[in-house]
Amino acid sequence: MTLKEIDEEIRRLKRLRDAEHGKQITELKKAAKKNVGRCFNNNGVYIKVVGIPQDDYTLTGNHFNQYQYPALYLEYDDIKELPNSMPFYFDTLDSGAWGEGYNPVIDQKYLEVTPEEFNEEFEKRIQEFRKRVTSI
Secondary structure, X not given: OOHHHHHHHHHHHHHHHHHHHHHHHHHHHHHHHXXXXXXXXXXXXXXXXXXXXXXXXXOOEEEEOOOEEEEEEEOOHHHHXXXXXXXXXXXXXXXXXXXXXXXXXXXXXXXEEOHHHHHHHHHHHHHHHHHHHHOO
């Protein structure tokens, strides 16, 4: 077998691998939809899963972490004392929070709460933020 033939076989297998990987990601994304909307309280920080794990495209290919979910975080209650801070931010939440996958910080406790409880906290913090902004 020549080098040219070996390279062509490698390209063929890479295309096959990429196709299978794409199918796997599609299935993982379908399964992940069940977690969208889940809400948690982690020591006063409220968190809501707002989407499914996303693809990260790089020069070397597609990276997909099935355990990282986009999430909305509500900051601590003492945020009102920090005049330039926002009451919320977006980041990712590892599915280890609810026991699927790896929880990178073992001692952190995520208590699942209802969407209603999350929404009440969200409204409270937005009202506090609105008061801060309008008093400037």
